[in-house]
Each structure stands twice: as C-alpha cells, then as structure tokens.
Amino acid sequence: MRVLVVGSGGREAALVWALHTSPSIDRLCCAPGSAGIARLAERVPISVDDIDGLVDHAVAERYDLVVVGPEAPLCAGLSDRLRSHGIDVFGPSAAAAELEGSKAFSKEFMARHDIPTAGFKVFTEADAALAYLRDPGTRYPLVVKADGLAAGKGVILADTADEACAAAADMLDGGAFGDAGRRVVIEDRLVGREVSFFVLSDGSRYVELATCQDYKRALDGDAGNNTGGMGCYSPSVYLDAETRRTIREKVIEPTIRGMAEEGRAYRGVLYTGLMLTEQGPQVLEYNARFGDPETQVLMPRLDGDWLPLLQACARGSLEGVEPRWKDEAAVCVVMAAGGYPGSYEKGTAIAGLNDAEGQPGVIVYHAGTDGGDEEGWKTAGGRVLGVTATGATLADARDRAYAAVERIRWDAEHHRTDIALDAIKRDA
Numbered sequence: 046m047r048v049l050v051v052g053s054g055g056r057e058a059a060l061v062w063a064l065h066t067s068p069s070i071d072r073l074c075c076a077p078g079s080a081g082i083a084r085l086a087e088r089v090p091i092s093v094d095d096i097d098g099l100v101d102h103a104v105a106e107r108y109d110l111v112v113v114g115p116e117a118p119l120c121a122g123l124s125d126r127l128r129s130h131g132i133d134v135f136g137p138s139a140a141a142a143e144l145e146g147s148k149a150f151s152k153e154f155m156a157r158h159d160i161p162t163a164g165f166k167v168f169t170e171a172d173a174a175l176a177y178l179r180d181p182g183t184r185y186p187l188v189v190k191a192d193g194l195a196a197g198k199g200v201i202l203a204d205t206a207d208e209a210c211a212a213a214a215d216m217l218d219g220g221a222f223g224d225a226g227r228r229v230v231i232e233d234r235l236v237g238r239e240v241s242f243f244v245l246s247d248g249s250r251y252v253e254l255a256t257c258q259d260y261k262r263a264l265d266g267d268a269g270n271n272t273g274g275m276g277c278y279s280p281s282v283y284l285d286a287e288t289r290r291t292i293r294e295k296v297i298e299p300t301i302r303g304m305a306e307e308g309r310a311y312r313g314v315l316y317t318g319l320m321l322t323e324q325g326p327q328v329l330e331y332n333a334r335f336g337d338p339e340t341q342v343l344m345p346r347l348d349g350d351w352l353p354l355l356q357a358c359a360r361g362s363l364e365g366v367e368p369r370w371k372d373e374a375a376v377c378v379v380m381a382a383g384g385y386p387g388s389y390e391k392g393t394a395i396a397g398l399n400d401a402e403g404q405p406g407v408i409v410y411h412a413g414t415d416g417g418d419e420e421g422w423k424t425a426g427g428r429v430l431g432v433t434a435t436g437a438t439l440a441d442a443r444d445r446a447y448a449a450v451e452r453i454r455w456d457a458e459h460h461r462t463d464i465a466l467d468a469i470k471r472d473a
C-alpha cells in the first residue's frame with residue numbers, strides 16, 4: 046500500500062512513526078514532512094496549504110490512503126477533493142471539519158443537539174458586542190473567541206468588561222486574526238478540570254481511543270502563556286469509566302449522530318476538549334484532528350497496527366473494530382526553544398539526541414528540527430522535540446522521559462519539569 050501523511054510537526058512525526066512499521070505499507074510519504082520525519086518516510090516538498098499541489102501529487106502517485114494531520118487543509122477541503130478522485134482519506138470533509146473551523150457553527154450545533162457547553166452569544170458587529178459586554182446583566186469572567194482558525198491564539202479569557210471589549214473590538218474592527226475574527230463567540234467561563242477525549246468515527250460508528258491529558262501552559266505549575274501543548278501523558282487519571290460513559294452518551298453520540306443528520310457525516314478523529322464542571326462534562330471546543338502532543342503518547346500505546354484503524358474510518362467500515370491498548374503508560378515532554386510561545390531563535394545546534402534515543406522505552410519525535418545525523422541537528426521551530434517514553438507505570442514512563450530529556454541540550458532550551466507529576470502524586 047501507498048500512504049501519504051500530510052503535515053510536518055510532532056503530530057505527523059508520531060503518525061509516521063506509527064505507520065512505518067505497518068506490514069501492509071510499502072511506500073510511506075510525508076508532505077512536506079521534515080528532516081526528522083525523513084528518517085522514516087519519503088519527503089514530498091508540497092506545503093499543507095497547497096491543496097491543488099497535494100491533490101495532483103496524490104492522484105499521480107495513486108496513494109491508497111492519505112492521512113491529514115493539521116486542521117487547515119481539512120477546513121480547506123483537501124479530504125473532499127481527494128475523495129472525489131476515489132482516494133481514501135483519513136480526515137473529515139470541510140463541512141464536517143467546520144466543528145473546528147467555526148466556533149459559532151460548533152456552538153450553534155451543540156445548542157441544536159442539546160450537547161452540554163457554556164452559554165454563548167455570537168456577534169458580527171462590534172457595536173452590538175460591546176453593548177452586550179457593557180450590559181450590567183452580563184456576568185464576568187467570560188471568554189471572547191475568534192470564530193475561525195487562529196492557531197490556538199484566538200481565545201481571550203476576560204475578567205473585566207474593559208478586557209472583553211478590547212478583545213472583541215480588536216477582532217471585529219481591528220482585523221485581529223483576519224477573517225477568523227470577523228465573527229466572535231462570547232461565552233460563559235467554565236470552572237473545573239480540563240480534559241481531552243479522542244474518538245475515531247467512520248461517519249456513523251465510533252471507537253474510543255486511550256485517554257490522555259495535556260499541559261497547555263508554558264511554565265511549571267500551569268503558569269505562563271497558553272501554548273500548543275508542553276507535554277502530556279496517557280492514560281489520564283481524571284477520566285474514570287463513569288465520566289467516560291457520560292461523555293460518550295451526552296457528547297460523543299449526539300455529536301456523531303447530529304453531524305450525520307445534518308449531512309456532514311464525520312469521518313476521522315474527533316478530539317473534544319471538555320471541562321469537568323460540577324454540572325458534569327461541558328464541551329470547550331471540538332478539533333477535527335489529532336492533538337499535538339497527544340498523538341505522541343497515543344501512537345505507542347496501541348497494541349497493534351494503526352493502519353487498519355485509520356483505513357476503517359476512511360472507508361466508513363469501523364463495524365467490529367475494537368482497538369486494544371497496551372497496559373503501559375506513556376509520557377511526552379516537549380522540549381521547546383526559549384521564548385516559545387513568543388518569539389524564539391532557530392538554527393541552534395542540538396546535542397545528545399542519539400544518546401537520548403538509545404534509552405529504554407524512549408522515542409524522540411522531531412517537531413521542529415533541521416539538519417540531520419551527518420551535519421548535526423538544529424532547532425527549526427518553537428516546539429522542537431517531543432521526548433516520549435513508555436513504562437510499566439506512569440512514574441516509570443515519566444522517569445524514562447525525563448532521563449532522556451536530561452541527555453539533550455541546546456542553548457536556551459526550555460521544558461516543563463512537572464509533566465504527569467500531579468497524576469502520579471494523586472495516585473500515590
């Protein structure tokens with residue numbers, strides 16, 4: 046089989062890592078991939094926003110399956126275009142990816158299908174938004190969100206009307222986030238523990254994936270700015286069987302059913318971010334893709350081959366498919382360039398990679414590197430490496446991951462030192 050993975054970050058490095066050992070694949074390519082990914086897959090120099098280029102390439106090379114990593118090409122209709130050429134695609138159609146691509150759509154969808162989420166209002170005019178935000182009846186704190194894709198930056202947690210008005214005016218009048226900010230969602234602030242929930246769906250059926258927990262803030266103790274994710278672990282200690290059942294019944298099933306009813310059957314991975322509140326789980330957001338770095342811990346935990354699972358989703362044939370998970374935990378620590386998620390340097394030499402990769406149970410995913418084994422590896426992004434380890438327990442996996450992190454060095458490297466620590470303390 047010929048398989049193309051679309052993307053170039055840590056998530057795609059993990060997908061390629063998982064697929065490269067699949068016995069059914071004889072050609073594995075990645076567009077555009079990266080120097081790190083090139084160790085396991087053939088690189089195809091086409092960027093993720095070149096939809097025409099990707100479609101032409103996929104048709105010419107007759108791929109049997111295309112696995113789309115990031116949200117932007119999904120929202121731009123890559124899956125629809127490939128399917129129209131008879132190519133199997135893991136990744137939802139543009140209409141289904143709107144669950145991530147438009148927060149207004151996703152909130153209104155949840156309201157239509159009684160899916161628990163924070164109360165909200167949608168605005169396209171700054172005057173109306175500011176009048177609402179200044180209304181004495183409006184309760185604070187609240188959250189102002191750009192409607193469209195904003196690379197995780199379009200969410201402003203506002204404690205006061207001044208902050209909220211500034212954010213809304215910036216988006217609706219100031220052009221912040223471009224088209225993505227022409228509509229805003231203003232919603233109530235939820236309080237509780239944030240968890241992620243992943244299922245694979247073929248449009249009508251779904252299977253639950255292993256649970257994981259990510260760490261979004263830049264600094265230890267959940268301080269500092271929001272990032273794409275500074276680390277994660279699996280399985281999550283915060284999602285017991287009862288909570289998972291509630292999430293499946295109140296959120297996942299109505300979502301899959303509702304999307305099918307609305308003619309937007311959802312095929313691919315549905316990643317739901319939830320807040321566990323005193324009133325039960327409430328949806329914060331949907332994502333139409335795998336999480337990054339959650340994929341880095343999910344991939345090694347599957348007991349078996351990922352290919353048939355992804356293929357079954359793509360073909361609408363999940364019936365009878367039941368993934369099995371290893372009885373092992375996994376921990377991923379993201380090593381980032383100093384300054385991330387703000388500005389940071391690129392091109393800094395990385396030392397100790399081979400040593401770290403040789404440690405037991407360790408996989409080092411390249412998220413933002415350049416160079417190679419011969420000329421030496423250099424940093425080329427904000428999140429540079431996802432240092433992941435599996436182990437018999439969460440504590441073992443964590444020790445192994447940090448032992449590997451200790452062996453890797455570069456100037457101004459930054460990582461959190463407390464990934465999975467709360468989970469281990471809680472279970473002790």
Ligand code: AMP
Pocket residue numbers: 163188190197200232233234235236239261318329330
């Ligand atoms: P989103 O991209 O919508 O998930 O928002 C990014 C982050 O903002 C989430 O991971 C939460 O930490 C936070 N957030 C979003 N919506 C809310 C909300 N209604 N209440 C509290 N926190 C929120």
Ligand code: GLY
Pocket residue numbers: 259273274332335336337338339
């Ligand atoms: N780790 C968060 C995300 O992938 O959106």
